[in-house]
Amino acid sequence: MPTTDVLLDRTVIGLIKRIGARAVCDYGCGDGALLQRIDRITGQRLQLTGIDYFSSRKRGERPQSTGTMRFIDRASRECRRLVGQGGVFDLIVSAFTLHHFRRPLEELAVLVKLLKPRGTLFLADLEFANDSGDQAAKNLFSFLSEEFHAFQGAYHRHHYTRDEALPLFAAAGLAVRSSRSITVDFPEHERKEETGRALRNLARMRAANAGTANGHQRAYFDQRFAQMTKLVSRHGIDYSRLFTITATR
Numbered sequence: 193m194p195t196t197d198v199l200l201d202r203t204v205i206g207l208i209k210r211i212g213a214r215a216v217c218d219y220g221c222g223d224g225a226l227l228q229r230i231d232r233i234t235g236q237r238l239q240l241t242g243i244d245y246f247s248s249r250k251r252g253e254r255p256q257s258t259g260t261m262r263f264i265d266r267a268s269r270e271c272r273r274l275v276g277q278g279g280v281f282d283l284i285v286s287a288f289t290l291h292h293f294r295r296p297l298e299e300l301a302v303l304v305k306l307l308k309p310r311g312t313l314f315l316a317d318l319e320f321a322n323d324s325g326d327q328a329a330k331n332l333f334s335f336l337s338e339e340f341h342a343f344q345g346a347y348h349r350h351h352y353t354r355d356e357a358l359p360l361f362a363a364a365g366l367a368v369r370s371s372r373s374i375t376v377d378f379p380e381h382e383r384k385e386e387t388g389r390a391l392r393n394l395a396r397m398r399a400a401n402a403g404t405a406n407g408h409q410r411a412y413f414d415q416r417f418a419q420m421t422k423l424v425s426r427h428g429i430d431y432s433r434l435f436t437i438t439a440t441r
Contacts (some may be wrong), residue, residue: 213282220289224255300364326430354435378432
């Protein structure tokens with residue numbers, strides 16, 4: 193989502209400058225694009241670390257470490273050593289990850305350990321809103337994905353609201369400094385791209401479902417996927433509603 197990328201870049205770089213961060217981690221970094229943009233825009237010799245479950249990706253899809261960036265698999269011994277060491281990062285950024293955390297309090301506890309004393313955690317995620325057709329389509333698509341992946345043994349939580357997420361930070365011992373809900377300008381071409389991505393994901397899930405040995409499960413989800421495909425095709429997917437939380441250890 194290029195529009196959201198610009199928002200994240202400005203916010204994260206502003207935080208880096210404000211707190212004088214030298215060691216920065218993107219937790220749940222995906223392909224490493226955010227760290228690459230930070231490295232390019234700041235031009236500073238920051239210590240940039242990306243953490244994600246790279247072992248689940250094909251080799252060609254994993255970001256490569258460079259002189260200024262290192263990427264660590266979340267399931268690796270290296271990551272466990274880093275967590276055990278503790279107090280590593282001035283700033284941890286975690287964007288669009290909270291709804292992926294199977295055990296959010298345990299995951300936030302890991303982030304607390306990785307932060308230096310008085311270090312900063314910045315989290316951004318999609319806001320759960322249900323006041324329009326495209327927001328409803330987004331949420332129902334998320335629920336169906338969660339339901340199907342739970343049957344496949346890969347739990348996926350639906351999106352939080354900001355008010356739901358804030359108590360998690362308090363329970364993890366983080367001091368919330370600011371939080372806000374944001375509606376970004378979501379251009380039509382980005383909406384079409386996200387809608388197309390959702391339809392492709394539905395097609396992949398439907399194909400995976402066709403191969404299941406459980407006939408009752410297969411019949412149930414096949415009907416659900418057909419209904420959801422019609423709904424997404426009609427309304428599209430809207431990822432314009434976000435929330436951000438900034439907290440310190």
